[in-house]
Amino acid sequence: MEITPLLAPADGVPDLLSTPDEFARAADRLAAGTGPIALDTERASGYRYSQRAYLIQIRRSGSGSFLIDPIEHPGALTPLIEVMHGPEWILHAADQDLPCLTELDFRCTHLFDTELAGRLLNLPKVNLAAMVAEFLQLGLAKGHGAADWSHRPLPDEWLNYAALDVEVLVELRDAMHAALADADRLDWALQEFDHELRKPPPPPRTDRWRRTSNIHTLRDQRQLAIVRELWTAREKLAARRDVAPGRVLPDSAIITAATAAPESVSALTRLPVFGGPRQRRQADVWMGAIDRARALQEGELPPRKQPAVGPPPINRWDQRNPAAARRAHEVRPAVKTLAETLEVPAENLLAPDVVRELCWQGVERSEPGEVNDWLATHGARPWQRELASPPIAEALSRASDPPRSS
Numbered sequence: 001m002e003i004t005p006l007l008a009p010a011d012g013v014p015d016l017l018s019t020p021d022e023f024a025r026a027a028d029r030l031a032a033g034t035g036p037i038a039l040d041t042e043r044a045s046g047y048r049y050s051q052r053a054y055l056i057q058i059r060r061s062g063s064g065s066f067l068i069d070p071i072e073h074p075g076a077l078t079p080l081i082e083v084m085h086g087p088e089w090i091l092h093a094a095d096q097d098l099p100c101l102t103e104l105d106f107r108c109t110h111l112f113d114t115e116l117a118g119r120l121l122n123l124p125k126v127n128l129a130a131m132v133a134e135f136l137q138l139g140l141a142k143g144h145g146a147a148d149w150s151h152r153p154l155p156d157e158w159l160n161y162a163a164l165d166v167e168v169l170v171e172l173r174d175a176m177h178a179a180l181a182d183a184d185r186l187d188w189a190l191q192e193f194d195h196e197l198r199k200p201p202p203p204p205r206t207d208r209w210r211r212t213s214n215i216h217t218l219r220d221q222r223q224l225a226i227v228r229e230l231w232t233a234r235e236k237l238a239a240r241r242d243v244a245p246g247r248v249l250p251d252s253a254i255i256t257a258a259t260a261a262p263e264s265v266s267a268l269t270r271l272p273v274f275g276g277p278r279q280r281r282q283a284d285v286w287m288g289a290i291d292r293a294r295a296l297q298e299g300e301l302p303p304r305k306q307p308a309v310g311p312p313p314i315n316r317w318d319q320r321n322p323a324a325a326r327r328a329h330e331v332r333p334a335v336k337t338l339a340e341t342l343e344v345p346a347e348n349l350l351a352p353d354v355v356r357e358l359c360w361q362g363v364e365r366s367e368p369g370e371v372n373d374w375l376a377t378h379g380a381r382p383w384q385r386e387l388a389s390p391p392i393a394e395a396l397s398r399a400s401d402p403p404r405s406s
Contacts, residue, residue, distance in 0.1 A: 005139040006132070009065060009163045016159060018069040020076035026058075026066045027079035033063030036088035036112065038169035041097045042149040042162055049238045049245065053100040054149040058084075059166040067159060070104055071152075081106050088112055090173045092128045092165075094196050111193040114169070117176045120185050120192065122343045128165065135175040136168055191381040192348075199379070207306050213251040218258055221301035225293035226258040228302055233289040237282070249279070249286070257290060311360040321360065323399075328359040330395035338391050350388055354378050358392070366396035 017026055030037070042055040056068040058080075070077060081104075088110040091097050098108065118126035125131070129140040144161040180186040205211075209231035218224055231254060238245040253273035262268040265283045269275045274286065311317075317325035335355055339346035346352075357378065363370045372389040380388070 001133075001137060003133050003137055003139045005141070006164060006167065007141050008160055009167050011064060013156070013160050013163050014065045014067050016067045016069055016154065018072055020073055023068070023073070023076050024079045026068070027083045029063045030058065030060055030066070030080070031083045033060035035061045036090050036110075036170060036173060037084055038090045038166040038173070039097065039101070040092065040162070040165040040169070041100055042145075042147075043100060044148050044150040046146065046244050047148040047247070048150050049242045051100055052103060053097075055154070055162055056101070056104075057162050057166045059169065060087075061170055065163055065166060067162060069154075071150075074104055077104060077106075085109065090114065090169050092169070094193075098196075099201075108197060111197050112173050112177070112189075113193055113196060114172055114176055116192055116196065117180060117189050119345055119348050120189050121176070121179055121183060122345065131176070132168060132172055135172055135179070138168060140164060140168075188381075188383045191383055195379075195381055206309070207302075210306050212254055214255050217255065219304065221298075221304060222293065222296075223258040223261065224302045224304065225296055225300075226261060226290055227254055229289035229293040230254045230257060230286060233285055237285065249273070249282075253279075257286065261294070262287075262290065263294075311356060314356070314359075317360075323362065324360045326399040327362055327396060328356075330399040331355065331359050331392055334391045334395040335388065338388060342387065350375075350380060350384055354380060363396065366393050366400055368393045371396070 015022075017023060038057075038059040040057040041053040042057075043051055044054055045051065053070060056070060057065065058068065059065040068077075068080065085107055086109060089108045090112045092113070093115040094108075094111055094113040101108070114128070114131060115126050118131050123131065123134065129142055132138050132140045141161060141164055144158045147158060149158075177186070180189050209228045212227055212231055215224070215227060218227065230249070234245050234249045234254070237243075238248045241248070250273060253271070256271050257268065257274065260267075260271055262271065265287050268287055268290070269280055269283055273279055274283065279286070311324070312320055314325075314328055317328060332355060335350055336346055339349045342349065354375065358371075358374060361374075363374050368389040371393045372385045375385045375389065
């Protein structure tokens with residue numbers, strides 16, 4: 001397959017729009033276009049605390065492409081928000097872009113997610129460049145996705161890269177729509193796209209401080225308390241400054257301080273990182289966090305391990321819940337076999353957490369209707385339930401059979 005490099009937009013890189021008048025004119029042009037609207041956003045993950053959109057790329061047939069800088073005048077985006085409410089949006093990995101667009105009051109009513117479509121077609125690679133090559137035989141120029149998009153002014157080569165991300169997204173959507181229809185999977189995709197729009201946001205993670213790198217090297221509860229207090233202090237500073245936490249204080253410095261447990265500012269600033277000029281200016285903040293951890297009573301210290309939520313690891317089920325272990329032994333291979341038969345990733349056929357919870361809880365009767373109802377209450381879409389309920393019911397029946405005597 002010959003791939004033609006796509007190095008620049010066919011009509012040139014559009015101007016960067018940042019004023020209310022420019023937004024209004026762009027909205028008029030978008031309203032005159034036809035068909036779905038291709039969208040992408042650029043954030044500054046790794047540089048900023050927030051996940052806000054620092055650039056919005058838009059393209060529509062008959063309208064052309066637009067690069068929107070929403071930072072200075074977010075309240076003036078209303079004309080764009082209004083004209084984009086209703087038409088189908090095309091996004092690649094919508095779960096990455098929808099939150100920051102929603103934060104700006106953009107609302108999507110109809111979605112086509114090219115990454116999710118690629119998963120349902122069981123493509124080996126579902127990144128945008130791979131799928132543009134697969135369906136359109138074009139080589140998409142990449143290279144600035146991890147850049148600091150809060151930087152101003154935005155370099156020309158970055159704007160070229162950003163415009164290319166929506167340059168052929170409409171054509172990719174059309175090709176993938178046809179491929180889904182040919183594979184009898186279009187209805188699956190439409191259900192998944194609707195679910196992506198309707199699903200509630202995930203619950204906030206508890207004890208996020210436990211994700212500090214190399215925290216597993218610590219065993220003492222007082223050290224864990226120091227990590228927690230330093231992490232919390234860092235979060236507050238990072239949020240206030242809108243700077244990525246790791247740029248305020250690296251995880252390695254938090255672990256070093258927890259291990260050393262310095263008792264004074266002078267001892268703290270002798271540690272690696274804390275002796276630098278930037279950290280010296282915050283030395284009282286970090287020392288205050290350490291002192292708070294040191295002042296805790298024994299009963300206030302965090303447990304060595306995070307309290308378990310949900311079922312335990314499956315390798316412990318034999319002792320904790322033998323019936324669940326038997327169900328898992330039958331159900332998980334049945335789901336895997338079905339996914340392989342359908343040629344769809346198992347995690348897209350049924351979410352692993354749903355399968356795990358089903359095995360742990362079980363159902364009252366091992367019948368397809370009972371399994372279907374259970375899956376429905378746990379968010380499985382109709383296409384998933386229709387395909388998975390019968391083999392899961394059979395697997396549950398096998399698991400409920402009394403063990404044969406030897």
